[in-house]
Amino acid sequence: MKSWQQFWRQLFLFGLLALVVTGCGTNELSALKPQGPVAAMQYDLMMLSSSIMIGVFIVVMLILTYVLIRYRKRRGQEGIPKQVEGSHTLEILWTVIPFLLLIIMAVPTVKTNFTLADEYSNKEALQVKVTAHQFWWEFEYPDLGVATAQDLVLPVGKKVQFTVSSADVVHSFWIPALGGKMDTTPGLENKIWLQADRTGTFYGKCAELCGASHALMDFKVEVMEQADFDKWAQKMKAVQSAEPVKATAIAAEGQAIFEKSCMGCHAVAGKGGKLGPNLTNFADRMRVAGIKPNEPKYLEEWLKDPQKMKPGNNMPNLNLSDDQVNALVDYLYTLSVKDEKKQ
Numbered sequence: 001m002k003s004w005q006q007f008w009r010q011l012f013l014f015g016l017l018a019l020v021v022t023g024c025g026t027n028e029l030s031a032l033k034p035q036g037p038v039a040a041m042q043y044d045l046m047m048l049s050s051s052i053m054i055g056v057f058i059v060v061m062l063i064l065t066y067v068l069i070r071y072r073k074r075r076g077q078e079g080i081p082k083q084v085e086g087s088h089t090l091e092i093l094w095t096v097i098p099f100l101l102l103i104i105m106a107v108p109t110v111k112t113n114f115t116l117a118d119e120y121s122n123k124e125a126l127q128v129k130v131t132a133h134q135f136w137w138e139f140e141y142p143d144l145g146v147a148t149a150q151d152l153v154l155p156v157g158k159k160v161q162f163t164v165s166s167a168d169v170v171h172s173f174w175i176p177a178l179g180g181k182m183d184t185t186p187g188l189e190n191k192i193w194l195q196a197d198r199t200g201t202f203y204g205k206c207a208e209l210c211g212a213s214h215a216l217m218d219f220k221v222e223v224m225e226q227a228d229f230d231k232w233a234q235k236m237k238a239v240q241s242a243e244p245v246k247a248t249a250i251a252a253e254g255q256a257i258f259e260k261s262c263m264g265c266h267a268v269a270g271k272g273g274k275l276g277p278n279l280t281n282f283a284d285r286m287r288v289a290g291i292k293p294n295e296p297k298y299l300e301e302w303l304k305d306p307q308k309m310k311p312g313n314n315m316p317n318l319n320l321s322d323d324q325v326n327a328l329v330d331y332l333y334t335l336s337v338k339d340e341k342k343q
Contacts, residue, residue, distance in 0.1 A: 029203055031176040036195045038179030041112045048108060052101055116179075119191055125159035128152070132164070132171035132184040134210060135217040135313050136277050136290060146236040147267070149277030151285050152221045155229035156199045162192050172208035175221055181207045196223040201286075212312030218290045235337040239269050239280055254331025257324055268335060276315065283336035289313075299329050 034040040071081065122143050131138040140147045154160055164173045166184040174181035175194065182192040196202070206217035224232070258268070265276035285294050289310050292298035301308070303325045306315035320328070 029176050029205065033177060034179075035177040035200075035202065036179060036197050038116060038194050039177060041115065042179055045109055045112060049105055052105060056101070116193070118193065120159055120161045120193055122161075125161040125193060126155065128154075128160055128162050130162050130164040130173055130184065132166045132168075132173065132206065132210075132217075133314075134168050135206070135213040135310060137173075137204075137217075137219045138167075138274070138277065141233065144233045144237065146233055147278050148236065148281060149279075150219050150287065150290050151281075152204070152219060153229065153232055154196055154221060154223050155226045156196055156223050158226065159193055159195050162194065163189050164192065165189050169210050170208055171206045171210045171217070173204070174207040175202055175204040177202045178221070180204075183208060196221075199223050199225060213310045216289075216291045216310050218287075220286050232337065236281065239337055248330055250327050251330040251334050254327035254329070257320075257328055258331055261318055261320075262328075279332065279335055281335060281337045283333045284338050296329050296333070299332065300325050303328060 031039065031046075032043065034043045127141065127143050129140040129142060131140070136150060137152070138147070138149050139152050162173065162182070164182050164184045165188060166186045168186065170186070171184045172181045173184055173192070178194045178196055180192065180194070182190050184190065200223055202221040202223065204219045204221055206214055208214075210217065258266075262276075263272040265273045267274060267278045268280055270280075283294075288294050288298045289302050289306075292302070292309065298309075302315075303318070303320060305317060306313055307317065
């Protein structure tokens with residue numbers, strides 16, 4: 001009786017744990033809700049392989065249960081049961097059935113792999129160059145003359161050909177809702193194509209252990225209508241030759257600090273370095289450092305101590321005073337390509 005009570009208690013605890021674990025994911029980072037053809041193909045393969053494995057498990061457990069009950073030791077039975085060796089029929093069955101199951105999985109898998117390996121020219125797909133850094137993402141649109149970071153902007157219903165590489169160590173480019181993943185390797189270029197079938201906001205991550213802040217190496221994907229994407233690209237390109245708006249005197253002071261201390265690493269409006277993220281449209285982004293809401297208090301926290309927010313990153317602590325930090329914050333929130341700037 002006690003053993004059965006213990007069994008039901010354990011079953012209840014495991015059931016409760018399963019419910020808790022299912023709440024750990026988010027829809028934005030789920031590969032089980034495909035939002036594009038690549039993700040759908042990969043989802044179908046996952047369902048096929050899972051169905052086969054579950055089916056095999058059920059059949060094996062049913063046979064095992066039958067054997068345990070049918071051939072259990074009975075009262076009054078003595079000695080070793082009669083030993084039976086060899087059955088050509090069974091041997092053929094448990095050789096042929098797994099072989100057929102492997103073929104059922106192999107054919108669609110190989111076909112899908114060839115489909116996903118296709119490459120598209122700039123006439124067929126939007127070209128995006130992705131460069132992974134510790135611990136942020138750089139996105140360039142070579143045909144559009146546009147570059148940005150952390151926020152990937154895509155048109156809906158259009159194939160996108162990604163050329164991925166790394167500036168330091170091996171990372172992995174992954175947008176669960178759209179498909180993936182593809183390793184980014186220093187000195188090499190890998191290619192992957194994706195497509196989003198609906199507008200909205202999705203999220204991507206680094207899927208390869210790459211250092212202290214690997215778990216914090218996120219990025220946002222914003223999918224919009226083609227007309228809206230074209231407007232965004234035009235504004236991004238136009239701002240490359242325009243001076244950013246300085247809304248206040250403090251912002252002007254912040255710009256001076258930026259040009260003196262930050263421009264060697266960060267580019268704004270086509271001017272500056274590429275060691276750090278491009279900040280041309282910083283005020284339009286959803287997050288600071290890829291992980292915190294894009295609000296002044298988090299930006300201040302980042303500028304005062306980058307290592308505290310994202311350990312191991314390459315952003316130095318400039319030891320800025322509170323007044324300098326406030327001026328920089330004011331300036332950075334003027335960097336927008338949208339009609340309404342975030343202040």
